[in-house]
Amino acid sequence: xxxxxxxxxxxxxxxxxxxxxxxxxxxxxxxxxxxxxxxxxxxxxxxxxxxxxxxxxxxxxxxxxxxxxxxxxxxxxxxxxxxxxxxxxxxxxxxxxxxxxxxxxxxxxxxxxxxxxxxxxxxxxxxxxxxxxxxxxxxxxxxxxxxxxxxxxxxxxxxxxxxxxxxxxxxxxxxxxxxxxxxxxxxxxxxxxxxxxxxxxxxxxxxxxxxxxxxxxxxxxxxxxxxxxxxxxxxxxxxxxxxxxxxxxxxxxxxxxxxxxxxxxxxxxxxxxxxxxxxxxxxxxxxxxxxxxxxxxxxxxxxxxxxxxxxxxxxxxxxxxxxxxxxxxxxxxxxxxxxxxxxxxxxxxxxxxxxxxxxxxxxxxxxxxxxxxxxxxxxxxxxxxxxxxxxxxxxxxxxxxxxxxxxxxxxxxxxxxxxxxxxxxxxxxxxxxxxxxxxxxxxxxxxxxxxxxxxxxxxxxxxxxxxxxxx
Amino acid sequence: xxxxxxxxxxxxxxxxxxxxxxxxxxxxxxxxxxxxxxxxxxxxxxxxxxxxxxxxxxxxxxxxxxxxxxxxxxxxxxxxxxxxxxxxxxxxxxxxxxxxxxxxxxxxxxxxxxxxxxxxxxxxxxxxxxxxxxxxxxxxxxxxxxxxxxxxxxxxxxxxxxxxxxxxxxxxxxxxxxxxxxxxxxxxxxxxxxxxxxxxxxxxxxxxxxxxxxxxxxxxxxxxxxxxxxxxxxxxxxxxxxxxxxxxxxxxxxxxxxxxxxxxxxxxxxxxxxxxxxxxxxxxxxxxxxxxxxxxxxxxxxxxxx
Numbered sequence: 090x091x092x093x094x095x096x097x098x099x100x101x102x103x104x105x106x107x108x109x110x111x112x113x114x115x116x117x118x119x120x121x122x123x124x125x126x127x128x129x130x131x132x133x134x135x136x137x138x139x140x141x142x143x144x145x146x147x148x149x150x151x152x153x154x155x156x157x158x159x160x161x162x163x164x165x166x167x168x169x170x171x172x173x174x175x176x177x178x179x180x181x182x183x184x185x186x187x188x189x190x191x192x193x194x195x196x197x198x199x200x201x202x203x204x205x206x207x208x209x210x211x212x213x214x215x216x217x218x219x220x221x222x223x224x225x226x227x228x229x230x231x232x233x234x235x236x237x238x239x240x241x242x243x244x245x246x247x248x249x250x251x252x253x254x255x256x257x258x259x260x261x262x263x264x265x266x267x268x269x270x271x272x273x274x275x276x277x278x279x280x281x282x283x284x285x286x287x288x289x290x291x292x293x294x295x296x297x298x299x300x301x302x303x304x305x306x307x308x309x310x311x312x313x314x315x316x317x318x319x320x321x322x323x324x325x326x327x328x329x330x331x332x333x334x335x336x337x338x339x340x341x342x343x344x345x346x347x348x349x350x351x352x353x354x355x356x357x358x359x360x361x362x363x364x365x366x367x368x369x370x371x372x373x374x375x376x377x378x379x380x381x382x383x384x385x386x387x388x389x390x391x392x393x394x395x396x397x398x399x400x401x402x403x404x405x406x407x408x409x410x411x412x413x414x415x416x417x418x419x420x421x422x423x424x425x426x427x428x429x430x431x432x433x434x435x436x437x438x439x440x441x442x443x444x445x446x447x448x449x450x451x452x453x454x455x456x457x458x459x460x461x462x463x464x465x466x467x468x469x470x471x472x473x474x475x476x477x478x479x480x481x482x483x484x485x486x487x488x489x490x491x492x493x494x495x496x497x498x499x500x501x502x503x504x505x506x507x508x509x510x511x512x513x514x515x516x517x518x519x520x521x522x523x524x525x526x527x528x529x530x531x532x533x534x535x536x537x538x539x540x541x542x543x544x545x546x547x548x549x550x551x552x553x554x555x556x557x558x559x560x
Numbered sequence: 561x562x563x564x565x566x567x568x569x570x571x572x573x574x575x576x577x578x579x580x581x582x583x584x585x586x587x588x589x590x591x592x593x594x595x596x597x598x599x600x601x602x603x604x605x606x607x608x609x610x611x612x613x614x615x616x617x618x619x620x621x622x623x624x625x626x627x628x629x630x631x632x633x634x635x636x637x638x639x640x641x642x643x644x645x646x647x648x649x650x651x652x653x654x655x656x657x658x659x660x661x662x663x664x665x666x667x668x669x670x671x672x673x674x675x676x677x678x679x680x681x682x683x684x685x686x687x688x689x690x691x692x693x694x695x696x697x698x699x700x701x702x703x704x705x706x707x708x709x710x711x712x713x714x715x716x717x718x719x720x721x722x723x724x725x726x727x728x729x730x731x732x733x734x735x736x737x738x739x740x741x742x743x744x745x746x747x748x749x750x751x752x753x754x755x756x757x758x759x760x761x762x763x764x765x766x767x768x769x770x771x772x773x774x775x776x777x778x779x780x781x782x783x784x785x786x787x788x789x790x791x792x793x794x795x796x797x798x799x800x801x802x803x804x805x806x807x808x809x810x811x812x813x814x815x816x817x818x819x820x821x822x823x824x825x826x827x828x829x830x831x832x833x834x835x836x837x838x839x840x841x842x843x844x845x846x847x848x849x850x851x852x853x854x855x856x857x858x859x860x861x862x863x864x865x866x
Contacts, residue, residue, distance in 0.1 A: 091679035092679040092680045094679070095675065095676045095679045102667070102668070102672065103667055157665070158665070160664055161624070161629040161630070162629065162657065162659060162664060163664075164628070164629070164646065164647040164648070165627060165629070165647050165652055165655060165657055166652065166677065166680040166681075167650070167652040167653045167680050167681060167682070168652070168680060169647075169652075169680065170648065172680065276628065276629060276630070276631065276646060276647075277631060278590065278630050278631065
C-alpha cells in the first residue's frame, strides 16, 4: 500500500493548491449529498454537479501527473502498473463509487445515471491529459445545447429515462479510459528534442505533463511537426546562403532569427495560418450556434490565439539559456549589451508576426461569421494586438522567473488584451472608425511602447544569463 | 594505415549455469538506421560485464532493449529465464538500472524520490541509501531539478543499488562523476559483487574501472557483439607486436592470429592473438627488422578493436 499511497500523493506534491481545492470540492459535494434527506433531492443535483466537475478536473490533474511518472524507467519499478491500477481504483471509488452508493442508499432519484455520468466525465478528464481532443466530446455537447436547446433538453430527458444510459456511459467511459491509458503505458523510444522556442501555438492540444515533458505525438502530429521542421531547415539554408553571398547586419539578424525562432519563417507562418484556420473555424462554428451570438467575439478569440505565442517564448528563452552561450561566443559581441540588443532585435520580429496573424485570424472569423462590421473589427484587432504583443514581449524579457509568476503575467496580459479589444470595439463604435482608431492607437501603443521601452532598458542593463533554469 | 583482419574471436559463454541474460537475434532500427543487427549474447551470473563500444555503437540502445525500455524490432531477450517483452513481474525486484542521463521527476526532492522508489521494492537497504547520501553529499531536501548532472548520477546510483539487485545494469554511470565519487562508486560496486550471484553489466569508456573490477569484456561493434571474454584472458592471449625496420613496410607482414595491423613510418604494429614468439622472431630476422612484443592495456585493445 505504501507504493499506492506514494502514487496518490503525486498530484498533491506537484500542484498542491489545485489538488486541495478539488479535494475540498469533493468534501463539499459529500456534505451536500449527506444533507439530501433533510433538504430534499434538489441538493443532490448540486452535489452531483460538484462531483462531476470535480472528477473531470481531478482526473485531468491526475492524468497529467501520472503521465509525467510514466517514463520508460518507471516501468522498472516492481509492480508499477498494478500499483497504478490500484491507485486508479481508489480514485474511482472516492469520486464515483462512494457518492453513487450513498445516493443509492438515500434513494436519490437517478443515482445510477448520475454515477455513470461522473465516471464518464472522470474518464474524459483522464484522457484530456494526454489527448485533449477528447475534450471535444464535452464541447460537442455544449455546442449541441447551444444550437438546439430543445433537442438537447429532449435528449437529456430521454437519457435519464432510458435503461441503456448507464451501460452506454460505462462502456464509453471504459473505452475512453482504455484509449488514454494505452497511450500513457506504452513504452516507446524518446523523440528527439525540439527547440524550446518553437512555436507550439498549434500544439496547445499537445498537452505537456506537469513536469514539462511533452506528450507523445500521434502520426498526424508527427507529420505536421516534420512539415514545420522542413520549413525551418529550408529557411535556415536560405538565410545562410544569402548571408554568405552578402554578409550584412540585416542578413545576420535574419540568421539569428532563424536559429532562435525556427517556426517563425514565412513558410511556417503560412502553414500555421492554414492549420489554425481549421481550429478557428471550429470555434466560430461553436459560437455561431449559440442563441445570443456576437460576431465581435471572434476578434477577442483572435487576440487570444495571437498572444498565446508569448508564454512559450518566455519558457523557451529560459530553457535555451545554456545553449545561448554558444550563440554568444559565435556572435562575439563587443559588449554584453550588444549581445542583449541582438536578442531584442531578433525577438522583436514577433510583434509584426503576431499582429499579422491576429488580423488574419480575425479576417477568417469575419468571413466565417459574416460579421457586420469587418473594418471596425480588423482595425481594432490590429491596434490592440500591436500594443498587447509589445507588452507581452516586454514582460517575457524581464518578467518573473518562477512558473507561477509567469503564469499570472500571461493570464493578465492575455485577458487584458481581450478586454482592451472589447473596449476598443466599443470605442470605435462610439467615436467612429477614424477618431476612435486614433484614440485607441494612442492609448494602446502608448502603453505598449512605454512598457517595451522600460523593459528594453532593463534587459540591456542586465548581464546575459546562461544558467540552466532550476526546477 | 591500419587494417582489421576478419578473424572472428569466439564468443565467450559459461554454459554450466543458467544465464542471467540471454539475447538472441536482437535487431533494433531507428527509422531507417539499423543500430543492432542480430545480437546474440549470454551473460552468466556472478560476473561484471564491461560493455565497450565506440560512440554510437549502440551500447545505450542495447542496454535499454535488454530491460524492455526500448521496443525491439526482432529477436528475443530473456532475463532470469523469462522473456522480456516489457518490464514487469517479480524479477523487477532483482534489477537495478542507472541510465546514462538522469532527467526524471525534476520537481521531486531527493528524499521524496527515494521514498517513492523504496515503496515499490520488497527489499531496500535504507542504511546503505542513507550512508551514500551522506558520503556523496546529496541534500535530501534539494529538488532533483536543482542537482548538477553529477549529483543526479549519484542519486541514480543510490536508487539502483539500494534494493540490492541481483542484476545491475549501468549505462556509463561514472561519466559525470568526479574522481572521488568514481572511486567510491567502484568500491560500492565491488562490495555489492561480494554477495553471491550478483551480476553487473556496465557500459563505460573508462577502461581503468573495468580493469579494477576484473570484468569480462564485451565488445559491441557494427551492431553486433564481437566477443565476450574475461579481461585476464584478453591480457594473456592478445599481444601487440611491433616490427621496426628502416624503410618501412609496403604491406603488413603476414602473421598467424593477426587481428589488426597498423603501419606507421618504420613500424608495423600488429595486434595478434596467441602470438608465437618463435615464429615472430623468425619473421623479424627474415625481414631484417627488430621485434618488440608488448602486453596492451585494455584501453589500447579498445582503441585497436572498437
